[in-house]
Amino acid sequence: MRQRVLILGGGSGGTILANSLDPRRFDVTVLSESDQHLFQPGLLYAAFQGSRARLVRDERRLLARHVHFVVDTATVVDLEQQWVETAGGERMRYDALVVGTGIRTDPGQIPGLAEIGARVGDYHSSVARARTLWEHLDGFRGGTIALGQATAICKCPPSPIEGILLADELLRRRGLREQSRLVFFTPYPRPYPAEPMNRIVEPILEARGIEVHTFFDLDRIDPEGATLTSIEGETIDCDLPIVVPPFVGAPITYVPGDTLDENGFVRTDQRTLRVLGSDTAFAIGDATSLPTSKSGVGAHLEAKVVARTLSGHQANFGGRTHCPLDLAGGRATFVAGSYDAPVVPAPPSRLKHLMKMAFARLYWLSLRGVLDPAFDVYFRLTEPPVTAPGAG
Amino acid sequence: MSTPAVQHTLVDSRGSSCPGPITDLSMAYRRSKVGDVIELWATDPGVTSDARAWSDRTGNPILSLEESDGKIVVVIEIQRR
Numbered sequence: 400m401r402q403r404v405l406i407l408g409g410g411s412g413g414t415i416l417a418n419s420l421d422p423r424r425f426d427v428t429v430l431s432e433s434d435q436h437l438f439q440p441g442l443l444y445a446a447f448q449g450s451r452a453r454l455v456r457d458e459r460r461l462l463a464r465h466v467h468f469v470v471d472t473a474t475v476v477d478l479e480q481q482w483v484e485t486a487g488g489e490r491m492r493y494d495a496l497v498v499g500t501g502i503r504t505d506p507g508q509i510p511g512l513a514e515i516g517a518r519v520g521d522y523h524s525s526v527a528r529a530r531t532l533w534e535h536l537d538g539f540r541g542g543t544i545a546l547g548q549a550t551a552i553c554k555c556p557p558s559p560i561e562g563i564l565l566a567d568e569l570l571r572r573r574g575l576r577e578q579s580r581l582v583f584f585t586p587y588p589r590p591y592p593a594e595p596m597n598r599i600v601e602p603i604l605e606a607r608g609i610e611v612h613t614f615f616d617l618d619r620i621d622p623e624g625a626t627l628t629s630i631e632g633e634t635i636d637c638d639l640p641i642v643v644p645p646f647v648g649a650p651i652t653y654v655p656g657d658t659l660d661e662n663g664f665v666r667t668d669q670r671t672l673r674v675l676g677s678d679t680a681f682a683i684g685d686a687t688s689l690p691t692s693k694s695g696v697g698a699h700l701e702a703k704v705v706a707r708t709l710s711g712h713q714a715n716f717g718g719r720t721h722c723p724l725d726l727a728g729g730r731a732t733f734v735a736g737s738y739d740a741p742v743v744p745a746p747p748s749r750l751k752h753l754m755k756m757a758f759a760r761l762y763w764l765s766l767r768g769v770l771d772p773a774f775d776v777y778f779r780l781t782e783p784p785v786t787a788p789g790a791g
Numbered sequence: 792m793s794t795p796a797v798q799h800t801l802v803d804s805r806g807s808s809c810p811g812p813i814t815d816l817s818m819a820y821r822r823s824k825v826g827d828v829i830e831l832w833a834t835d836p837g838v839t840s841d842a843r844a845w846s847d848r849t850g851n852p853i854l855s856l857e858e859s860d861g862k863i864v865v866v867i868e869i870q871r872r
């Protein structure tokens with residue numbers, strides 16, 4: 400009898416996993432709250448370059464034909480009784496569950512942020528919000544732009560740095576940089592959270608005259624005057640606040656109740672990707688508590704590990720990350736590391752930028768598994784060298 | 792009105808490399824209140840300098856910082872919020 404695999408979430412991880420499972424052995428269902436699939440990294444270019452590239456596709460068309468696709472919202476997951484309840488009143492039973500519900504922005508954590516987001520947009524929520532932000536940047540004629548992340552949890556950790564550098568590039572191209580002040584704020588001790596990458600990033604920010612405020616834990620925003628205030632009382636006045644909002648996991652009730660950690664992420668074994676305390680449930684992608692970057696690459700690699708495990712192979716996740724970082728000016732680098740190999744700085748280059756842009760075109764194919772052999776070779780060739788644990 | 796009880800929060804970041812421990816500390820700080828104590832466990836050696844810098848900037852003193860067998864324990868009192 401075929402094993403019933405229920406995948407919660409139709410993002411990168413859920414889609415790749417569904418398409419990786421052999422239909423002769425698995426009866427696969429994807430339960431997703433939306434029938435649309437968003438290529439999230441594209442929001443950066445919609446917001447800072449006015450890109451009109453198509454970022455959303457019909458999820459049904461991205462899934463293999465044998466996959467059942469249900470548009471509904473999971474509300475309760477009972478890991479003990481092995482069922483999932485939905486907002487539509489369905490109770491779905493499973494033999495194996497994979498949680499890939501991602502994370503979502505939660506501006507309500509910061510007073511004033513919801514108003515700011517509605518007015519000037521952001522580049523982590525939706526295409527509409529990214530286009531709103533572009534309208535503001537496009538109409539910007541000088542003054543202060545303050546950009547940073549609200550809390551230490553961020554989908555795509557390179558994105559705040561990418562945003563400020565692309566804003567700088569835009570202003571320079573338009574001859575507005577002299578009359579503009581760019582401020583970057585972060586709750587971390589340095590502009591780029593991982594120290595080795597910061598050795599590349601910080602000198603670039605300095606060379607481009609970008610003011611940096613470290614240890615800035617955003618507490619509130621005065622939406623009228625656009626004043627950002629930290630928990631410690633430090634303030635930044637600006638004309639255009641661009642804030643990476645706080646993120647939270649999906650609003651799902653789990654049984655047992657300690658399935659989620661204090662940040663609302665699914666407690667997940669770092670290597671096996673099993674939900675802690677469960678033999679039949681796994682978690683992948685941004686929804687997990689894994690100490691890795693919340694990124695599409697991670698979700699992709701984790702989906703492959705779970706597919707292999709479900710298929711009866713020995714498979715473990717090594718914590719691999721490989722995030723492209725656009726440094727503007729047509730150059731990029733990659734933030735690559737793993738559990739056993741802390742992040743190693745890679746010299747910025749035009750080739751890496753070309754690779755980042757090429758991947759945006761190949762993304763939809765990658766969901767179908769068409770590019771798996773090429774990805775396998777690429778990840779092997781770019782494996783960061785293992786050094787002493789904790790050397791980062 | 793009674794004062795909320797002081798909390799001692801254990802944050803276990805062992806096995807997490809830079810910037811994992813400081814991410815966990817920052818998130819625990821956001822959830823804390825004045826008088827609380829945060830005890831951070833880490834194995835990444837970078838946490839020592841990061842925690843000291845964090846303490847200096849936020850004005851929340853380190854009560855103790857000890858390392859033994861690769862485990863670093865930083866105890867911080869939240870005095871400013």
